[in-house]
Amino acid sequence: MPKIAQELGALQVKRLTHGTVKKAGKGKKVGDPIPALHAVGGVKGLCLHCRPPKGPEAIGARSWILRITVGDKRTDLGLGSYPEVPLAMAREKARELRYRVQFEGYDPIAGKRAAKSALIAERAQQRTFGDVAQQYFEKKCLEFSGKNPEKQRRRLEQHLEDYCLPELGNILMSDLEPRHVVQALNPIWMEKTPTAERVRITIYNVCEMVRHDGILRNGLNPAHWRGNLENFLASPAAIHDEEHQPTVGYEGLPRFWMRLQERDAIPARALEFQILTVARPGEVRFAEWSEIDFKERVWTVPGWKLKGRRDKRQNHRVPLTDRAIEILKMMPRDNGTYIFPGYRGKETMSENALNLTVKEIHEADIKAGGLGFLDPETGKVATAHGMRAAFKDWATEVGNVEDYVSELALSHIDTSSTRAAYKRGQLIPKRRKLMKAFEKYLSSLSRSEKVSKK
Structure with missing residues (x-):
């Protein structure tokens, strides 16, 4: 028959405190303070949990525990802190809980969870x-x-x-x-x-x-x-009609290319590299040495750097032409991460560096008596990003390649054919041949001038 706890009075409960270690072991010495659980009687399972004091306090924190079996599982339910909840109130709460569990089938744990969920839901309703x-x-x-x-x-x-x-x-x-x-x-x-x-x-x-x-x-x-x-x-x-980036038109590319090569600055070389790879300006600005494979002559742009790429694990491989490799070898290494550094010790060029280079070439051409480099449809000054559109027009009208090959070169994978090509290895040999022909077209005016001078 289970032992019935002696019913303690209020004064006796007040004197209850934490326990001490009786037998040394597990890092504890005899006499070390430890928590203690004291049965106070009056209601089966009602106990006072006494913790050792922290700091100079003579008595540690004390709280009421009702040890009760719900279903087939023993559970310890908290009834509040002592002395905030006095002995008489603790016994009253314990009797009520025992009655509800034994005769009404009440589950206090489920009840607490439901109350917590209701509180969370109520607070959620108040969120703005x-x-x-x-x-x-x-x-x-x-x-x-x-x-x-x-x-x-x-x-x-x-x-x-x-x-x-x-x-x-x-x-x-x-x-x-x-x-x-x-x-x-x-x-x-x-x-x-x-x-x-x-x-x-x-x-x-x-x-x-x-x-x-x-x-x-x-x-x-x-x-x-x-x-x-x-x-x-x-x-x-x-x-809203989406406004495309102004371009020079592919017919004006050789003349622009010749003017570009006359300039001696890192942004000019970066713009050359961008045109030769038909990459986006941002991809060139943040191009890293670790992405270049000189042996394979390929630049691998990580998927997370590519605009609109849903699968960020899908990288874009760019075949590099002779001039592109030459530009890379011209760039200072200096143990830096990025290929095209900015001015005054900055790691990368500014966001407008490439567009500013295009604008300066346009203004210099106008000053020299030329027509400048304006978009034939809008009349606006061309942009670095617009060079991609010029390449696409050239590839369509002059390049004599399938559309999905030029789309792959531009890192567009919006159609089933380009997606399938990506799975087959991104058509590097075909694209290398295409980019070599594009480089030859870009430098056609420069070569003709050299021949005429001879």
Whole structure:
């Protein structure tokens, strides 16, 4: 028959304290203080848990424990701290719990979990868009990678602070409706359509963080486009024509190439390298020596550096022509990471270095009595990125290659044929032949001038 604990009085309970080690072992010495659990009687399983004091206190923390069997499992339930919860109150709470468990089938552990879940749900209902947006911002900052995570962070911060929070910040997520999103987007939807669409996606992503918590009204994301915002806002495709980067047109490339080679500066060599590899300017700015294989004459651009690449593990291999290799050998190594360093000891060139070089060549040509280098359709000064379009036009009209080969050269894998080619090894031999022909075309005017001088 189980032993029944003696029923202690209030004064006896007050004197209860922690225990001490009776037998040395496991790093403990005889007399060392240890926690103790004292049965106080009056209600089966009611105990006072006494911990050793921390610091100069004479008595450590003490709390009530009800040791009880729920189903077939023994459980220790906390009933509060002593003396905040006095002996009489602890016994009353213990009796009530025992009765509910024994006669009503109450599960105190499940009850606590349910109460905790209800509290979490109640607090979640009180979260504003601003609260969730802050959580989303912190999450994205941990995920940003690539060439310039700080720039990504600043852009997201600007979208939230300038376009989202002023209109939506104080609205409860449970009250957020499509009309609120429309009110936030309306001021910029017509004038800054690309930015407005990115802001809409940001709002959508913030709402997605709580959609599965059952907080959003009707369980629907208020920033969803199809069947929702499309009923209130004009289609971005209908109101905004994407403006392509100005290009010189492939017919003007040889003359531009000749002017480019007259310049003696690292940005000029970087621009040459970009044209010869038809890479994006950012990929050239952040090109690293470790990505160059001189033996195979290949530059491997990591997938995470490539624009719009869903599979960041899928690298892009670029065959290097004779002039591209020559440019690389001209660059100072100095144990630096990047191939094309910036001025004044900076690791990389500035974001506008290549475009500025194009602009300077254009202005110098105008000054020398030339026509400059303008986009034949828009009349705007060409850009470094626009050289890719000039290559594409040349490859289509002069290069005599299949379309997917030139698309692979541009690191476009939007079609089934280019994706299949990637799996077959990226068609390096075909692309090497194409880029060699392109280099020959670029330098055609320079060669003809050399011949005429002879």
